[in-house]
Amino acid sequence: MELRLYDTLTKEKRVFTPIDPSNVRMYVCGPTVYDFAHIGNARPVIVFDVLFRLLRHLYGADHVTYVRNITDVDDKINDRAARDFPGLPLNEAIRKVTEKTADQFQADVAALGCLPPTHQPRATEFVLPRADGRTDMVTLIKQLIARGHAYEAGGEVLFDVQSMPDYGALSGRRLEEQKAGARVAVDAHKRNPADFVLWKLSSENEPGWDSPWGRGRPGWHIECSAMSAAYLGGPDGKDVFDIHGGGLDLIFPHHENEIAQSRCAHGTPTMANTWMHNGFLQVEGEKMSKSLGNFVTINELLNNWHGHGWPGEALRLNMLRTHYRQPIDWTLESLNETHKMLWSWCEHLDGVKSISAVPDVVLAALSDDLNTPQVVAELHGLHRTKRKAELSAALQFLGITSDRQRLGRKVSATVSIAGTSKVAFFGKAIDDELIEDFVARRTEARARKDFKESDRIRDELTAMGVVLKDGKDADGKPVTTWEIAR
Ligand code: AMP
Numbered sequence: 416m417e418l419r420l421y422d423t424l425t426k427e428k429r430v431f432t433p434i435d436p437s438n439v440r441m442y443v444c445g446p447t448v449y450d451f452a453h454i455g456n457a458r459p460v461i462v463f464d465v466l467f468r469l470l471r472h473l474y475g476a477d478h479v480t481y482v483r484n485i486t487d488v489d490d491k492i493n494d495r496a497a498r499d500f501p502g503l504p505l506n507e508a509i510r511k512v513t514e515k516t517a518d519q520f521q522a523d524v525a526a527l528g529c530l531p532p533t534h535q536p537r538a539t540e541f542v543l544p545r546a547d548g549r550t551d552m553v554t555l556i557k558q559l560i561a562r563g564h565a566y567e568a569g570g571e572v573l574f575d576v577q578s579m580p581d582y583g584a585l586s587g588r589r590l591e592e593q594k595a596g597a598r599v600a601v602d603a604h605k606r607n608p609a610d611f612v613l614w615k616l617s618s619e620n621e622p623g624w625d626s627p628w629g630r631g632r633p634g635w636h637i638e639c640s641a642m643s644a645a646y647l648g649g650p651d652g653k654d655v656f657d658i659h660g661g662g663l664d665l666i667f668p669h670h671e672n673e674i675a676q677s678r679c680a681h682g683t684p685t686m687a688n689t690w691m692h693n694g695f696l697q698v699e700g701e702k703m704s705k706s707l708g709n710f711v712t713i714n715e716l717l718n719n720w721h722g723h724g725w726p727g728e729a730l731r732l733n734m735l736r737t738h739y740r741q742p743i744d745w746t747l748e749s750l751n752e753t754h755k756m757l758w759s760w761c762e763h764l765d766g767v768k769s770i771s772a773v774p775d776v777v778l779a780a781l782s783d784d785l786n787t788p789q790v791v792a793e794l795h796g797l798h799r800t801k802r803k804a805e806l807s808a809a810l811q812f813l814g815i816t817s818d819r820q821r822l823g824r825k826v827s828a829t830v831s832i833a834g835t836s837k838v839a840f841f842g843k844a845i846d847d848e849l850i851e852d853f854v855a856r857r858t859e860a861r862a863r864k865d866f867k868e869s870d871r872i873r874d875e876l877t878a879m880g881v882v883l884k885d886g887k888d889a890d891g892k893p894v895t896t897w898e899i900a901r
């Protein structure tokens with residue numbers, strides 16, 4: 416089966432041909448570890464996990480190398496370390512922040528059904544030359560200076576964008592346009608306003624490494640050029656690999672600058688043959704932000720979002736119902752619907768062994784630039800036609816377990832009535848007493864015209880699979896009845 420992928424650089428969907436089919440190589444930019452990952456961060460992780468699974472299927476599990484880095488040097492990390500561990504020496508505080516956050520990230524994405532990548536290098540381990548000789552940042556920067564692509568000025572080492580004639584090809588931002596449109600004051604030490612930092616000096620209370628340019632720390636982009644070359648160098652000694660991915664906010668400047676660094680340091684015509692970018696996720700129709708109050712972490716979703724801990728399988732499937740290049744609107748309604756859909760599929764799979772091979776229709780849809788909405792349509796078809804073993808195999812292949820024990824929805828203790836932290840499962844006996852209490856609280860809220868609260872409670876009940884009916888009794892008094900949604 417031919418795999419076709421959309422490439423951001425050439426703006427076309429092309430047949431994917433690996434440089435070396437015995438070692439297909441993919442790099443995806445990973446998290447900056449200073450805080451819980453949000454559900455937007457989960458999107459590239461899930462999307463490229465599906466691609467990883469497909470590549471392993473097509474080329475063999477031992478013939479795919481997937482690298483996803485961990486960014487553990489960043490000024491946001493320094494700020495967080497100083498805030499959270501004010502009594503500790505900075506380096507120790509930074510280590511605590513990054514280790515805790517990285518562990519949390521691994522646990523979160525494992526709950527979303529993602530396989531661990533082949534390598535997950537941490538940036539701080541690739542700053543200085545290494546005992547094992549794998550590519551490091553300081554050596555790359557030295558190469559860029561030696562080849563005339565970088566210069567030292569004003570306490571920084573900068574990449575000289577004018578030394579690269581086709582700088583800007585990925586994002587379509589040519590240098591002339593950038594100059595014409597540049598309103599920002601040019602930093603006096605830069606030859607060109609678009610020149611970007613490879614290395615900068617650190618003050619005493621910033622993390623730093625001793626380098627030929629003084630004690631300092633790397634710029635953001637150089638770490639990915641180093642870690643991709645460290646693990647994905649080709650058999651011909653050329654540092655070109657197959658697929659590079661991330662969210663579309665990374666196209667400029669991050670990926671543009673990775674390309675500039677890698678190509679100029681290695682003297683190659685390209686960094687990766689296919690550039691893939693996932694679209695953005697928003698929540699309930701709005702950009703996710705702390706100030707709007709709609710910022711939602713993976714961890715919250717797994718433990719308590721709108722009154723429930725949602726199974727990772729439902730979160731994963733909900734993400735895959737939208738094509739990866741489209742924007743996705745993450746809503747309670749769609750998640751609810753996805754969860755019910757998955758539940759209804761799995762209701763019939765108890766005891767079914769997925770002996771059957773992954774159905775061709777599923778592989779064909781995935782091979783068409785990861786057309787996961789089409790995959791979901793095919794899963795519906797398998798369910799409708801009772802092809803249980805195939806449905807089970809397809810779900811397993813997508814990283815979704817069909818075990819109903821795991822698909823229940825936890826009613827969170829925080830929304831239940833004081834003193835009763837009951838746990839009910841969707842599809843099983845939902846606690847009548849608990850629901851009755853929700854309904855009573857909603858009736859009270861309606862009586863005092865607090866419709867925001869009454870709507871919120873109704874949403875929580877909807878999320879539990881409970882449907883409300885508002886009516887009037889014989890005396891015209893409002894009454895609410897409920898039933899479990901079928
Ligand atoms: P960051 O930690 O911000 O560098 O992001 C890690 C990854 O998550 C990158 O690939 C980003 O492009 C991606 N990402 C961040 N926010 C969103 C979002 N709202 N929707 C989709 N992807 C996102």
Ligand code: ZN
Nearest residue numbers: 444445639669
């Ligand atoms: Zn990167």
